[in-house]
Amino acid sequence: MDPSDDQIIEQxxxxxxxxxxxxxxxxxxxxxxxxxxxxxxxxxxxDICQETFIAAYRNLGKFRREASFSSWIYxxxxxxxxxxQRRQNQRAEIPIVSNEEADSNIELASDDRGxxxxxxxxxxxxxxxVRKALQALPPDLRQVIVMKEYQDLTFAEIGEILDIPVxxxxxxLYTGLGQMRARLERLRGVL
Amino acid sequence: MNKKIERPDKKAGEIGQIGQIGEIDRxxxxxxxxxxxxxxxxxxxxxxxxxxxxLTECALCADEVAGFRRVRExxxxxxxxxVPRTEVVRPAGLPASLLDKLSSLLLxxxxxxxxxxxxxxxxxxxxxxxxxxxxxxxVSPDEIDRLVREAVARERQQLENDYRARxxxxxxxxxxxxxxxxxxxxxxxxxxLNDLRRSLRAEMRHGQSIRSYFALGDGYxxxxxxxxxxx
Numbered sequence: 399m400d401p402s403d404d405q406i407i408e409q410x411x412x413x414x415x416x417x418x419x420x421x422x423x424x425x426x427x428x429x430x431x432x433x434x435x436x437x438x439x440x441x442x443x444x445d446i447c448q449e450t451f452i453a454a455y456r457n458l459g460k461f462r463r464e465a466s467f468s469s470w471i472y473x474x475x476x477x478x479x480x481x482x483q484r485r486q487n488q489r490a491e492i493p494i495v496s497n498e499e500a501d502s503n504i505e506l507a508s509d510d511r512g513x514x515x516x517x518x519x520x521x522x523x524x525x526x527x528v529r530k531a532l533q534a535l536p537p538d539l540r541q542v543i544v545m546k547e548y549q550d551l552t553f554a555e556i557g558e559i560l561d562i563p564v565x566x567x568x569x570x571l572y573t574g575l576g577q578m579r580a581r582l583e584r585l586r587g588v589l
Numbered sequence: 590m591n592k593k594i595e596r597p598d599k600k601a602g603e604i605g606q607i608g609q610i611g612e613i614d615r616x617x618x619x620x621x622x623x624x625x626x627x628x629x630x631x632x633x634x635x636x637x638x639x640x641x642x643x644l645t646e647c648a649l650c651a652d653e654v655a656g657f658r659r660v661r662e663x664x665x666x667x668x669x670x671x672v673p674r675t676e677v678v679r680p681a682g683l684p685a686s687l688l689d690k691l692s693s694l695l696l697x698x699x700x701x702x703x704x705x706x707x708x709x710x711x712x713x714x715x716x717x718x719x720x721x722x723x724x725x726x727x728v729s730p731d732e733i734d735r736l737v738r739e740a741v742a743r744e745r746q747q748l749e750n751d752y753r754a755r756x757x758x759x760x761x762x763x764x765x766x767x768x769x770x771x772x773x774x775x776x777x778x779x780x781x782l783n784d785l786r787r788s789l790r791a792e793m794r795h796g797q798s799i800r801s802y803f804a805l806g807d808g809y810x811x812x813x814x815x816x817x818x819x820x
Contacts, residue, residue: 422675431669444673451675524666532667546629547664553631568625575625575657582663 403467410458418458422451425468428549429475435544436479438533446482450475465558472549472559476541483537531581539574542567618647628657705744712740 401409401420409417429450433443453474454461461470532540545556553564560567620643626632627640644651 426675427669427672430672434669435667447673448675521666524663525668528663528667532664543664547661553626553629565622568622571625571629572621575628575660576653578660578664579656582660 404463407458407461407467410455418455421454421467425471426451428468429471431548432472432475432544433479435532435548436476436537436540437482438529442482446475446478449478453478469555469559472545472551476559527582527585530585531578534581535574535577539570539577542570543574543578546571618649620647620650624650624653624657628654628661704748705741708744709737709741712737 403421403424406417406420410421426447430443430447433446433450434440437443437446450471454471461467532543535543541560542556545551545559546553551559553567556562556567557564620640623632623636623640623643627637630637632640644654
């Protein structure tokens with residue numbers, strides 16, 4: 399039976415540094431996925447993933463068991479995304495990734511899952527539209543959509559991570575999905 | 590199994606205050622919170638049944654549920670694919686106390702970063718020890734700094750070259766796989782076409798009058814027609 403997150407944390411704090419790898423293995427896909435969908439850039443998502451686990455490792459002793467480890471690490475990752483966003487804004491960079499870079503990201507991201515070539519192409523096309531629509535959303539709306547759709551978190555879990563009421567989670571989801579719908583329809587109309 | 594619903598607080602101004610795109614005038618029905626709970630199946634069975642009944646009466650909610658489901662299907666198209674590995678490594682031979690001091694700095698970095706850091710550390714130690722074996726020959730701190738920087742730059746260059754080589758190899762591999770896939774599809778289409786032709790020929794042998802299909806131009810002889818027969 400696999401050890402729980404709390405057991406792994408105990409082992410790590412007890413001096414078994416390698417035990418932390420189990421936590422990394424368990425959560426890296428989710429953290430990378432979250433960072434990728436929030437930033438839209440693979441390279442940045444990789445960095446954020448690294449930073450998140452480094453920060454978690456360094457601060458493991460401060461982790462309070464009131465919340466779950468998943469909530470805690472998601473919060474660290476989201477803060478890392480915020481920090482990067484702020485730095486980019488200070489440098490007056492446009493955070494939205496270029497179409498070429500994003501397209502290449504999506505091409506790299508797609509893999510063979512037994513689909514036919516036309517199905518793959520159609521899926522890639524949809525993924526490009528989704529990325530554009532998602533990146534155009536205000537960050538607070540993008541966050542809840544990514545957390546709900548890709549991380550499969552409950553409203554209560556999202557509320558806990560973002561420190562907002564469940565009603566706000568729902569209202570942001572409603573507004574975000576509405577904006578996504580309008581943007582996707584508009585983008586499809588342009589093609 | 591449905592999850593327990595959390596009833597939305599009906600605080601004024603919470604919903605619909607962000608942005609204009611995609612906002613819908615919901616005059617007459619303000620069940621956005623329930624709609625979202627229904628969409629993500631975070632409702633009790635009873636609440637689910639009740640909202641399903643509501644959908645048969647409220648065209649606005651029904652339209653939004655359908656529209657949001659399409660958005661969710663589209664969102665599913667963006668996959669992450671492979672995920673880069675992060676690893677905590679304990680180098681052999683280092684005492685635990687030293688490891689603890691170094692771990693937060695070195696051990697959580699990716700392989701290339703650890704390689705660079707360890708190279709720099711090794712170069713620094715080597716250069717710092719050099720004066721001990723050379724009697725009066727001393728290396729100034731600036732000189733050590735310069736040598737370390739050069740060593741790191743060389744290592745970095747090497748790692749970048751390796752990375753580029755791996756990228757090129759990956760792209761070539763992807764291209765080969767892509768070509769192979771296209772060829773497989775083309776072969777499949779060709780096989781289907783040949784099957785079609787064979788079945789048409791079989792039908793012709795049974796006296797069916799569908800000779801016009803041979804306009805496909807594959808050079809087959811028409812069944813039942815000799816070499817000198819006129820068309």
